[in-house]
Amino acid sequence: MAAAFDATGARGPRLAYVIDPRFAGGTSAAVAAELRVAAGMGRVTVHARRSAMFGADHQVAPALREVLDELGLPLVWDAPEIAAELVILHNPAFLKFQPEFGGRILARHLVVVAHENFLRPGGVEGFDVGACLARIDRASLALRKSIAPVSAHNRATVETWLAANPAALRWDVLDSDWFNICDMAPVPPTDAPRDRRGRHSRPGFEKFPALADLDRCFPPHAEANVILGADMLIAAQVVRPHWTMLPFRSVEVEAYFGMIDFLVYFTAPTWRESFGRVIAEALAAGKVVLTDPDTGAAFGPGVLACTPAEVDAAIARLVADPAAYRAQAARGQAVLAGFSTGEFATRLAALIAGVARGRAA
Template identity: 55%
Template sequence: MSMYPTVAYVLDPRFRGGTSSAVAAELDLVSGLARVEVHALSTAMFSGRSVAPQLGDALARLTLPLIWDAREIAADIVIFHNPSCLKFQDTLATRIVANKLIVVTHENFLRPGGAEGFDVAKCLELIGDSSTVLQRAIAPISPWNRQTVDSWVSTQSPKHDWAVQPWDWFNICSFEMQAPTPHPADRRGRHSRPGFEKFPQQDVMDLCFPEAAEQNVILGADSYLRDGSAPAHWTLYPFGGLSVSQYFEQIDFCVYYTAPTWRESFGRVLAEAIAAGKIAISDPQTAQTFDGAVIGAAPSEVNDIVRRYISDPVRYQRDVVSGQGKLGKFSSTAFEATFNTLLGQMPGGPR
């Protein structure tokens, strides 16, 4: 046993978007609290892709090697990020040995309406069968994500015993806060990966990004660029087509809805918008993660919300600053305090 607890991360590092940014931020923090290893799995889900840039940059910055497809992973704590990466696997060849195994659920167990988001039992069974541990735990990342986990657990009988962590394994959102504009205009935008599940049906997009708006910026609009179906009054950029900071310079309102059969498990794009000094609007279930920092509303209400803020710039600024304050619950300091409690339960304790 080492002097300090050892923490092994297990993931397929080729996933893109908010999840990779969240794990990168976590590695930055946890590498200062424990002896960290990062183990990569070559799953079919991300076959042919390269390591996500955010993760690659973090690993280089921390001088942490990426260990691919190890036969055995042994640590005090093993943190398995995004178990849905195993949904196309029939086996998991890696053996996991740990005091505690934590599976962080970046994908909701259930979709809106109650259908499974992926074959949860299969993925958990693969991990359970490949692990020799004292404790197994599932760690939801948000209130909505937790609801889907709790609902699934209450109706299923997984092969192995899995406790549900009592606290959310939230995305660390330690962004630099930008001041809100004193003169908000009807400049709207949304950004995400280009997956079909990230976008609502066309009538919702039309409601949220109308011709009457001064600006409608869609970052991650790869599908619209391919088929040419977007209205002429939208400004389209492919995923990665411009930096997030450049995107935020063009908008005052982040309007974010997804397909009706899918919902964000956390909503990191909304936290980014708040930190950038914008009003963020989304569905009520996604908004609940942010304790009022994100406005939960139906798409039909968006135009009125935007109009009210434009007519009351003082309220716009006040609500943005208030929302930025609420992001403190997702700070590095908040995550560190909880993680140190976890480390304190291990032999050696935190530094």
């Protein structure tokens, strides 16, 4: 066990990433981006856990597979013991359908990156948070155990849940958000915005608001209403002649952003994005984003927080005032600078430095 805590060596301390690599979308993409940073800061091992959530196969999300191959990092499947100075476990929700973690974790500092909101709107748990954390807690021996929220709203759900569950107080919360790295190249906003609206998401039901709200957000008088990821609407035979409904991944995201000037993004009232990578992509593309206050909290003044009923007036104002449109788009791109590789590297370096000093930072 002493060897597990050997923080010496030319390549720095041991860093262990733990993930079910079958996660599609945000979780795997976030880990892939982090690995490019972490690989230059320590001796990185990536541990894959097969969970009941995804079954017994050995599939790996394409974004994660690409980075593992690029960095020459092997993927260690279902190791009985994971030992490192800093262990980073991504998205504990993968444990929700099984009774135990299925191995042992030894660390100076164990960080669990939340990803999922602990609470949904109305206060209902997003998943069985207590059970998942307990499975990790029972499997781990660490000097410090921390939860890392990924955004302002995600942090609020984590802290509210912890306050209501004092038995989980052995977990602290990191001071800084463990954001998704967003290093997309910024595109200058248009000088002549038009009332061209769109939304983009995976086709899950939780990603879409009520049909009445979609009608408010994408009305007949808009010049364009482009919905990418409209598989569910297409399958339900929803007919709106003024909507362009495209299946998920049917066009490249870059081409999609060329069709719109405003991203209008609302979800089901019972669900919220924990980070909102599609919003970051739209901001990088020079678009103005309108979304609900909870989802928009991660991006502060970079987005327009509103309700579906307020969308029309906000868009009309900015179409009539191109300078205001450009200023809002510029605020969005300025916010993205806080989600850069360099900023993430600074935060990860602080954690590693704390471990190297013999205490978690």
